[in-house]
Amino acid sequence: MNSILIKNNQYNIGYICTSQQCDEGRGDKIAMRWINSSLEKTDYTFNDIDKESNKFANVLKNLSFNKGDIFFTFLPKSTEQIFAFLGTLKIQAVAGTLFSNFGEESLLDRLGDSGAKGIITKKSLYKKVSRIQEKLPALETIIITDIDEHLSENVLSYSLLMKEASAKFNVELTQPDIPSVLHYTSGSTGKPKGVLHQHKSVLLQSYTSQHILQLNENEIFWCTADQGWVTGTSYGIIGPWSLGVTQVHFGGSYNADVWMSLLENEKITIWYTAPTALRMLMREDRAIYLKHDLRNLKHIFSVGEPLNPEVIHWSRELFKKDIYDTWFQTETGSIMITNRPGLTVKPGSMGKPNGAIDAAIISDEGNIINDKKTGNLCLKAGWDSMFRTYLNNEDVYNKKFKNGYYYSGDLAYRDEEGYYWFVGRNDDVINTAGHLISPFEIESALLEIPEIAESGVIGAPDDILFEKVVAYVRLKDQFSWSDDLEMDIRLRLANKLSSIATPQEIKVIKEVPKNKSGKIMRRVLKAWYMGTDPGDISTLEE
Amino acid sequence: MDTFEELNAVFCKVFDDKDIKITPEMTADNIDEWDSLSHVNLVVAIEKHFGVKFKSSEIIRWKNVGQMLTSINEKLAAK
Numbered sequence: 178m179n180s181i182l183i184k185n186n187q188y189n190i191g192y193i194c195t196s197q198q199c200d201e202g203r204g205d206k207i208a209m210r211w212i213n214s215s216l217e218k219t220d221y222t223f224n225d226i227d228k229e230s231n232k233f234a235n236v237l238k239n240l241s242f243n244k245g246d247i248f249f250t251f252l253p254k255s256t257e258q259i260f261a262f263l264g265t266l267k268i269q270a271v272a273g274t275l276f277s278n279f280g281e282e283s284l285l286d287r288l289g290d291s292g293a294k295g296i297i298t299k300k301s302l303y304k305k306v307s308r309i310q311e312k313l314p315a316l317e318t319i320i321i322t323d324i325d326e327h328l329s330e331n332v333l334s335y336s337l338l339m340k341e342a343s344a345k346f347n348v349e350l351t352q353p354d355i356p357s358v359l360h361y362t363s364g365s366t367g368k369p370k371g372v373l374h375q376h377k378s379v380l381l382q383s384y385t386s387q388h389i390l391q392l393n394e395n396e397i398f399w400c401t402a403d404q405g406w407v408t409g410t411s412y413g414i415i416g417p418w419s420l421g422v423t424q425v426h427f428g429g430s431y432n433a434d435v436w437m438s439l440l441e442n443e444k445i446t447i448w449y450t451a452p453t454a455l456r457m458l459m460r461e462d463r464a465i466y467l468k469h470d471l472r473n474l475k476h477i478f479s480v481g482e483p484l485n486p487e488v489i490h491w492s493r494e495l496f497k498k499d500i501y502d503t504w505f506q507t508e509t510g511s512i513m514i515t516n517r518p519g520l521t522v523k524p525g526s527m528g529k530p531n532g533a534i535d536a537a538i539i540s541d542e543g544n545i546i547n548d549k550k551t552g553n554l555c556l557k558a559g560w561d562s563m564f565r566t567y568l569n570n571e572d573v574y575n576k577k578f579k580n581g582y583y584y585s586g587d588l589a590y591r592d593e594e595g596y597y598w599f600v601g602r603n604d605d606v607i608n609t610a611g612h613l614i615s616p617f618e619i620e621s622a623l624l625e626i627p628e629i630a631e632s633g634v635i636g637a638p639d640d641i642l643f644e645k646v647v648a649y650v651r652l653k654d655q656f657s658w659s660d661d662l663e664m665d666i667r668l669r670l671a672n673k674l675s676s677i678a679t680p681q682e683i684k685v686i687k688e689v690p691k692n693k694s695g696k697i698m699r700r701v702l703k704a705w706y707m708g709t710d711p712g713d714i715s716t717l718e719e
Numbered sequence: 720m721d722t723f724e725e726l727n728a729v730f731c732k733v734f735d736d737k738d739i740k741i742t743p744e745m746t747a748d749n750i751d752e753w754d755s756l757s758h759v760n761l762v763v764a765i766e767k768h769f770g771v772k773f774k775s776s777e778i779i780r781w782k783n784v785g786q787m788l789t790s791i792n793e794k795l796a797a798k
Contacts (some may be wrong), residue, residue, distance in 0.1 A: 200782075253751050277751055301751050304736060430747050431755060472790035610756075664767055667760050672735035676756040 182383050182419060188376040189351035189383035190358075191234070193267035194418035196229035196348065203394075205679040210443065211256050221256070225419070229339075230701025231346035236338045238346075240295070240318050241570030244269040245435050247291045247359060250404065251284070251298040251306070253277040254428045257322045257335060258404050259414060261297045262356030266357055267348045267557050271373070273359035276405030276612075277302060280673040282622060285309045286368050287361045288316060291568055297335065299323050304493055353377030356565060356681040362507040363606060363615035364573075366611055378411075378510045378562035380421055387502065387511040389445055391476055400449040401438065406612070407507045408480055408522075411562075416511070429568045432459040437469040444473040451481040452488065453610040455500065455640050459491045466495055476518060478503055481611020483599045486524035487665065502527060504599070506585060507613075508577070510562030514554075514597050527589065527597040534560045538591050543580060547591065551600045554589040562563040605699045607636030609644050612677045616699060619678050622670055623648060628656040629666075629687040633697045634680070647704050648680035651689055659686045722769075722792055726784070729768050733761045743785030769795060 198208070204224040211219045242248060248265045250272070252258040258274075267270040273291060275284065284305060288296065295318035295462040298306060303321055322335040323330070357376045361369040375513070387390045390412070398417050402408035417424050425443050429435060431454060440448060477492060477500045484502040492500045504527045514536055516528035523540065530536045535557035538546045546552045547582060558581050567574045577584055587602040607614040616634035623632035631651040636644035650666075652658060663683055670680045690701040704711035720728070723741075730739045735753045747753040753761070756792055765787070771794035781787045 215745075278754060278757070299751070301736065304738075428748075660767055664760075664764060667763070668733060668735070671733075671752075671757055671760055676752065676754055676760070679756060679760065681759075 179498070182380065186352075188271070188353045188355070188379065188417055189348050190376050190379045190419075191230055191263040191268065191350070192348040192679055193379055194415060195223060195230055195263060197441050198223040198276045198418065198421045199227050201421065206421065207423045208418060209256070209259070210423065210425045210491070212425065212427045212429075212439065212443075212678060216429070219256075223418075226260065226418075228344040229260040230263035231344050232268060232339050232342040233260050234267040234348075235264075235347045236320075237264060237268050237270060237295070239338075239342065240266060240333075242270050242295060242318075243605060245356065246270045246272055246294045248295040249273040249288065249291075249293050249297070251277065251279070251296055252322065252404075253276040253299075253300055254403060254426060255322065256426075257297065257298075259426070261320075262410065264715075267346060269349065269355055271356050271359050272410075273361075273371075274405050274410060275361075275453050276675065276677045278677065279305075279405075280671070281305045281309050282673040282676055283369075283618075283675055283678075286618075287311050287342060287371070290361075290368065291359060292430040294318065295320065297322065303332075344498065345643070351376050353595050354565070358410055359568065360410070360507045362615045363618060364604070364614075366617055367573075369615065369618070370570050371574060372407075372507045372564045373566050373568050374510050374562065375565050379415055380417040381533060381560060381562040383419040384533055384561075385515075386412065386420055386422070389501075389515050389517045389531055390449065390478060391414070391510050392420050392422045392447060394421050395447045396475075397423050397444055397473075398449070399443070399445045401427070401451065401454060402449070402480075406533040407505075408511065411505075411511055418468040427518045431457065433458055433465050435512055437471070440471055440474055441469045443602065446473055446475045447478070447537060448474060449478045449480065450478070450480050450633055451611045452484045452502075453482070453642055455479060455488050455492075458487060461471055463495070471496065474498070476501065479532065480505070480512075482608045483518075483525070483527075489522065489524040504597075508563060508564045508583070509556065509560070510587075511536065513556060513560075521719070523592075523596055525598065527599050528590075529595050529597065536597065537588060538597075539582060539708075549590050549592055551588050551590045553603065554585045554587040554597070556585065556598075557581060558583050578653070586674055600617060605635070607634075607644050607646055609636065609639075609646060609677055610642045614646060614678055618674060619646065619648065619670065619680070620697070623650060623666070623675055623676075625673075626666060628652055628662055630654075635699050635703045635706060637682075637703070639681070642681075645681040646678065647682045647684065647702075647706055649684050649686050649689060649705075651686055722795065723788060725768065726765070726788060726791065729764050729774065730761070733764050735759065741784050743783065745784040746782070757762065771795065771798070 208223045250258045292315040297320040319332045323596045357375045400413040430575040480503045499522045503512045503515040514527045538552040541557045619634045620632045630653045639645035677704045701711040
């Protein structure tokens with residue numbers, strides 16, 4: 178696949194996205210139009226991003242980073258994050274990304290498990306890192322983007338380091354199976370798991386950018402995803418730049434009018450966003466849309482959680498366009514099952530496999546199902562962007578594969594025309610606004626609050642977020658419920674884990690239902706919440 | 720402590736950062752942790768601290784901290 182993409186057996190993602198584009202004559206083409214929250218614009222050509230990422234590669238080399246070392250970005254959307262990400266890949270170190278809203282416990286889990294050697298962040302976020310620094314013996318280097326002087330031997334100024342670094346860097350020949358990108362993802366049990374990818378993932382990221390997102394050199398692309406998550410790296414950096422596409426990156430937050438102005442003024446042709454954002458846009462005053470000329474916009478794509486049909490109907494009516502829902506996971510690295518131009522959209526469907534992979538619905542007994550029955554959504558192992566392992570968790574990785582198929586954890590069915598339809602998860606992982614949240618992580622954090630004796634956390638349907646976090650707690654006997662306590666719980670979870678892990682509702686109960694071996698019966702909690710039959714409760718603890 | 724200082728204290732608590740210094744022009748773009756979900760926490764904390772309640776229509780009109788402060792002062796004056 179994409180033999181044209183790989184020159185001289187060089188698979189290095191950092192090289193392909195920058196130096197190779199320059200070699201192919203796109204050096205002076207705009208690679209990135211960076212628009213900050215005040216709407217000030219700065220253009221970076223492919224020559225610029227090549228030089229900046231070369232400088233960062235030299236910064237890391239000068240600080241004794243080597244192949245295989247793990248270096249994280251912990252920044253809101255910013256140019257420094259992108260240069261650091263690409264520079265890290267250029268030296269064949271592993272580039273991890275962290276969502277800038279993570280609290281210190283979320284950071285500690287990820288930096289600690291990975292044994293990260295370095296991190297780039299900003300002053301305001303460094304406060305969180307500094308509180309856990311002594312628990313991270315492997316973390317040797319902290320680079321801060323908004324200080325002018327080094328703070329100590331290992332807390333260093335980005336601008337000073339970059340000023341002293343050469344813009345020339347020779348990227349060593351990188352084999353396809355060399356580790357590249359690291360994202361942490363939540364499961365229903367245990368701590369978050371480090372999903373490790375390889376440089377050859379660029380093959381499928383590039384292929385899907387071209388054949389699904391319809392990107393080519395003439396398009397102007399805007400992916401709204403944060404680089405802390407897989408969409409932000411696979412399609413906010415790698416896929417489009419492997420094809421020499423101009424990208425708009427916006428550093429501000431959600432604002433319907435600003436977003437529409439960006440689509441209009443930047444003449445964006447392909448837009449990749451999320452259902453939560455689309456549902457929020459759907460609730461805005463129609464006048465916002467009518468005053469903008471979006472004639473350049475050719476296609477809208479969506480990713481993160483299932484796209485409800487009403488959003489597609491809204492877009493058809495307002496924009497005269499379909500929205501193409503795409504499905505993939507951190508583990509898959511690129512779009513796997515998807516709608517796209519040229520394929521009739523069945524609103525509510527996931528679409529069909531991307532054309533370069535094999536998918537199947539498989540029963541719990543291991544049989545492939547073809548007759549609209551719900552089963553496990555599986556992918557034939559071996560696709561180019563398949564994750565290489567869960568870092569330090571090979572056993573769990575191996576359990577995801579059976580008889581040559583990867584089990585995604587999603588349940589789905591396939592209709593007679595080959596379209597896939599999402600049904601739900603086969604575990605308790607919560608998908609809120611496109612982010613997977615582990616109920617276990619939230620339950621654990623709740624138990625650290627002195628007043629709480631027991632906790633159980635579920636996801637419940639939500640009109641905007643797809644699912645919202647709902648926490649059930651039992652208080653210790655000596656404590657009683659109050660507004661103050663509720664506020665303390667919300668803030669504690671927001672600041673220790675992240676804002677996305679904050680329960681939208683907290684319910685106090687006398688006992689958290691558990692089975693006889695002490696496992697929380699979340700399905701019983703969910704049935705209580707939904708007002709449905711909890712089913713078999715014979716294993717419920719007396 | 721006047722309303723402005725009290726609001727500053729609420730911000731510090733909600734965003735777990737004692738160094739936050741709010742200004743009337745400040746928006747969500749100026750505080751890294753201020754996103755749509757933490758905004759819910761902020762509103763709830765403000766309501767609780769000042770003993771006031773806001774309608775959704777009032778909240779969505781806030782474009783910056785200054786407008787938030789005006790809204791709080793109006794509610795306090797009407798108490």
